[in-house]
Amino acid sequence: VHKQNLVELKQKLEQLHPADIAYILEALPLNERLLVWELVKSESDGEILLEVSDAVRETLIESMDAHELVAAAETLDADELADLAPDLPRQVVYEVMGALDDEEREQLQSALSYEEGTVGALMDFELVNIRADVSCEVVLRYLRRFDELPHHTDKIFVIDDDEVLKGVLSIRKLLVSDPDAEVSEVMATDVVTFHPEDDAEKAALAFERYDLVTAPVIDDAGKLIGRLTVDEMVDVIREESDSEVLNLAGLKEEEDLFAPVIDSLKNRWAWLAINLCTAFLASRVIGVFEGAIQHLVALAALMPIVAGIGGNSGNQTITMIVRALAMGQLQVAQAWRLWRKELGVSVINGVVWGGVIGSVAWWLYGSFPLGLVMTAAMTLNLVLAATLGVLIPVLMQRAGRDPAVGSSVLITAFTDSGGFFIFLGLASLFLM
């Protein structure tokens, strides 16, 4: 790249929104990424670091010296700093903390004290508070004194002398209210509030359900301590769905597309290893029946069908149940009822599809009993899949574990080994 071009590129980058620069950085291979990163004007460094994915953030932070990192971090609010802190060198965090005023330091420490995935870790502290006993006119005059209202401000929090939340005054309401009306008359008191220990995904569901833009976070005494905004909740929803999909595919986390091979290996090896174990288990089940296969080699060709369809059907059931549990739409008490339904689905599928494939086996290998065994094995494996598809997530939920993690691997392991065992076992009993 020529110097001339670099200057032009720099000018173009300066006009872009930090989120756009983050997006460009993510789409570039490492060397080009660092070149662009060098060009980006430093005052938005902090914001860009917040926007990029974890994997890309690491590469950017590695390329910066402590001085640059401190400069970038100093442009951020306490809650943003808390998001970035875990990725920064400890020395940098201390230096930035030293430069904060007492209130900000307290906010930072409070934000850092909450676990990832809780409301406390996501809340910010840009609160506009008023008292209930003033008029709307006074509120409007008070707001005019701000240089800028906090982003996403759609409501103002009404608190008493002890900072206890009494209600919220929506800006939409404020704008249409009589200026002489008292805040207490126009504020809403049935407010959706959150506690800092609340689960962030549950909070996101509430934002979705009640179409919220911001919501207050209060402590056990009802004291207002922060607020949640919809942009953070959108990120939670996106991350939740991302991790669900990555999980299903056997990836630990999102990868930097252009990460070195070693990083990709690290991200993927755990699931491959688990799958290797379950595949080995299934292989040993087959090993037990080697005599039967030797005797009737058609079994070797047909057995993957029984195992495969069982896995597919089990994953259909388990996905439904896991989703229903996650959305809180399924009580464990109703599992019995659902199981009967899934059983119905699996028996019909088994008889129909098992019948089809059994007929094909009969025609291919000229053996009616073989076809019959195939149909019976398919049906039984589908019944196993339906039963475990309900049972596994419900039991995991009861044991206090997240049913979304690992249940797909578990059911596939069972339907594979189970499918081989059922099919080869039936064949040994009835065909030998």
Added chain:
Amino acid sequence: VHKQNLVELKQKLEQLHPADIAYILEALPLNERLLVWELVKSESDGEILLEVSDAVRETLIESMDAHELVAAAETLDADELADLAPDLPRQVVYEVMGALDDEEREQLQSALSYEEGTVGALMDFELVNIRADVSCEVVLRYLRRFDELPHHTDKIFVIDDDEVLKGVLSIRKLLVSDPDAEVSEVMATDVVTFHPEDDAEKAALAFERYDLVTAPVIDDAGKLIGRLTVDEMVDVIREESDSEVLNLAGLKEEEDLFAPVIDSLKNRWAWLAINLCTAFLASRVIGVFEGAIQHLVALAALMPIVAGIGGNSGNQTITMIVRALAMGQLQVAQAWRLWRKELGVSVINGVVWGGVIGSVAWWLYGSFPLGLVMTAAMTLNLVLAATLGVLIPVLMQRAGRDPAVGSSVLITAFTDSGGFFIFLGLASLFLM
């Protein structure tokens, strides 16, 4: 249930938010659901119908007569009506349309004219417009004349005499501005706008990236025709991720948990049928090598491992690529580079894990050549998986298809059949 209880239940339901009632309805089995639905006071029927999932909505609409449906639909805005219209009996839609005024009817027709999944189908028409040449004071007085501002109003749209969008005035800005300042001085002119034909998922990405609450929708001439709000975008993100997960699990769409067995069968049969075909194909590949298996029955036990690990690894690669394509982070031109990287990952995985499992096979069956064939077959199948994992989504994208749909099934089909072919083929060549 006693009459007394029903009265109490009715009172409790009346106090709930429509979204909460929708949530309860979704979690109830059909007969109890309809019981509760009868109790819900009719004025929020329309809103509740909007909130529930498609599958549940069908059951509710079926239970209502035309008169009730018209009453429910009449409580809705044009854009909400457009969402509901496809599920309503045609006669009901006509009747409701007849009761609309000209402007609303035009809006409804416009909303209905855009395809599902476009911005046009999601926009609403609750626009607050002003001219650029008035003062902020005038705007504030104008707003005060509203009974209620449209939900989510965070900005006002500035238009000229031809209704062409000139800028937006954010409420946050309005509140802190000098009342005498002219709108043209304080409005923002670098506005993120959308066209009605734009893809809704792309729009949701923009909302996410720029942390928007509302955004204007304009036509090709720049004329303001509607607006998007973040609550709709959150729904788009949720639905997108839902359909991704359901798709991966082989479900056509979200199921009503308590749907009759027949509905579940309909939702699931297509993927099972496809999987049956691919499994049958793999079975035929094995059939070709029945002689080799007869000769060395250990092959039957080992072959599912080769196929299974290939499928897992291929799904890891394809998930990464599909996500990167969906986020626009991967240009087809870079596919070559990524392929080389995935190749590196797969060769290392093949040599390491293939080596492990090859050693185990050597130890189990006492044959060093068998172990070697196992390792070689694993490596080759992983290379195949990596190659197709990059190639399939890139080719689908180029052909103008959505790479997310069906690519997982395709790669599993290839790595299954391919794995059996490679392993049994190598065994035939070197072990017989």
